[in-house]
Amino acid sequence: MTRFTRPASRRLTFAVLAAGAGFFAMLQSLISPVLPTIQHDLHTSQNTVTWVLTAYLLSASIFTPIFGRIGDLVGKERMLVVSLLAIAAGSLLAALAPNIGVLLLARVVQGVGGAVFPLSFGIIRDEFPADRMPSAVGAMSAIIAVGGGLGVVTAGPIVAALDYRWLFWIPLVVVAATAVAAYLLVPESPVRSTGRISWPGTVLLSGWLVALLLGVSKAPVWGWESGRVLGLLALGLAGLVAWVLVESRSANPLIDMRMMRHPGVWTTNLVALLYGAAMFAIYAFLPQFVQTPTSAGYGFGASITSAGLLMLPMLVTMFVAGLVSGRLEPRFSARAQLATGTALSTLSGASLVFAHDARWQIAAAAGLFGLGIGLAFSSMTNLVVRSVPSSQTGAATGMNANIRTIGGAIGAAVMSSIVTAHPQPNGLPREAAFTAGFAMLTVLSLAAMAAALLVPSGRRTVRDLRRAGTEQPAQTDEPVPAAVVGPALPAPANG
Structure with a gap:
């Protein structure tokens, strides 16, 4: 499979980004209304089935900033394809899941695709000229927001007409096609940062996010005053402090403090x-x-x-x-x-x-x-x-x-x-x-x-x-985005 040598049109690029980000946003809320159906079909408990949401949340929270940073280093379009393939692979595994354990693993794999959000915004900044970028960012943000709400609206009709597993089959088909389109149509990143991944920072970020989000999400079930919740929250806070200290002293921080x-x-x-x-x-x-x-x-x-x-x-x-x-x-x-x-x-x-x-x-x-x-x-x-x-x-x-x-x-x-x-x-x-x-x-x-x-x-x-001393214009033939140097110019025709 060969890339097109000519730059793809911005409309095609935006359509690819919108499809990937929109369907990932849908997967955040698409499953919530049908948890009782999943619980009954997979013969599991109410407490266990809630991990279908928690596993996705934890995975996305870890991989979103990490893959976003890797995209800044090696190329946003490459990591976009990787993220889309992760969503597709997770959707396939979830659609075929014979038990709750496999479904939880599938949701973790799906969560890896959370990086489509920052990668999409980064690609818009790289590829769109100054007078179009605020509108493009606004439109992408609208699609992401609507995608999150659309899951609640469409879950019921899909399950009533088909089966809850189609909540995974449909995203699989669309996201797999989007991954191919991203490989063929999205231009390579003209702007990249230098350095390498800070693995101590990565481990600490993952640790405190898991502890904090796990403690908060399980507090209504376990009780806010339970030892498990208080311990997780304390561990998350300690991890956050350690992460900030490590990143502040790192020559190649994952997140620049x-x-x-x-x-x-x-x-x-x-x-x-x-x-x-x-x-x-x-x-x-x-x-x-x-x-x-x-x-x-x-x-x-x-x-x-x-x-x-x-x-x-x-x-x-x-x-x-x-x-x-x-x-x-x-x-x-x-x-x-x-x-x-x-x-x-x-x-x-x-x-x-x-x-x-x-x-x-x-x-x-x-x-x-x-x-x-x-x-x-x-x-x-x-x-x-x-x-x-x-x-x-x-x-x-x-x-x-x-x-x-x-x-x-x-x-x-x-x-x-x-x-x-x-x-x-x-x-x-x-x-x-x-x-x-x-x-x-x-x-x-x-x-x-x-x-x-x-x-x-x-x-x-x-x-x-x-x-x-951190202002850096985009290294591209396109005009520097207005959002980098000041208020947006009037759009001819955010986030």
Whole structure:
């Protein structure tokens, strides 16, 4: 098989990146609604089947920044193909899994493909000219965000019409074809960093991420005060401190700590942590709320498919907001979009606290939250991309995605603890518990909005880069992306 010698068109490149990133995002949420079906089919326990989600989360959190960094070193398009092949191999193994052990292994292999996110953003930065990059980043962010929600919507109909194993067969076919297209169509990286992988940093990063995420994700089951959870959280914190110290002293760090201390990076990462917690909380528990039987005194007794349809307004609004985000940036900065997105999510959470008795109220709140997600996702990625040298785009965006995942794990775990505390005699959650949970995600969104106001302006970002001596223009014949040197130029026709 031979590569095309001529550079592929940017539209084809973007289509390949969108297919890979979109389907990986779907795999994050596609399995959640059908865990009881998997538990019954594979004859396992409820506690064991939850590892189908946990194994995927842990694997993706480890490999996303590592493969992003390797992509910066050896070529983003090469690691993109490797990541897509990992998703395809994991999907094949999961579709054929005869027992829960094989399925868990398959989910670990699928999680390796998490690097498609940072690699895709890095390739966009390398290949797109200055006036198109914010729009491309915004569109990609919208596709990723919609992909995550689309899994909740499509899982029910697919399982009802076919079988839960088709939740793996369909991604296998699409992602395998995408891997071939990536090999043939995505140009080789014109921008690469130098050095080598810091293996001590890699081991420490993997260790503290596993300890932290495992402790947080299992806290609702094991109990926040259990020795296992407290031990894992303490181990994660100690590993984090050790990792920062090792990376700060390394000549070839996996993640450059100077980059992480940059005002444009750490403030955006703080927003990602808080906003990820709110977003994953509403993803996980708004469908659960509407599926609650009416005998509980609230809820609508909706099926998985009906609950997914109530999430459609969120998917539509987040996609539209993500698409227009980059085009708005010349007049509505990424910083302003981030603050606006978090404000809209705050309003959505507050509306759920006081009004959740009718389906239209749920749909309206979901649509409003979707607007917030679309603006926030696009602007976060654009802010990170513009704050780091082009040779560190993969590592920086990978770490931002990881921090958002950490926030999501925390938000989902805390929401689960709130909702399941003090159930009714019939075992169903109380309405007051959901109300308290919606109040929590409102507070999280409000805190994210406050953090968004700390993000520096575009001019200050460039000034800080120059002072730190880390500003590096892309080594390519294309114009230097506007996100590297300042505010975006008007788009003719983020994240």
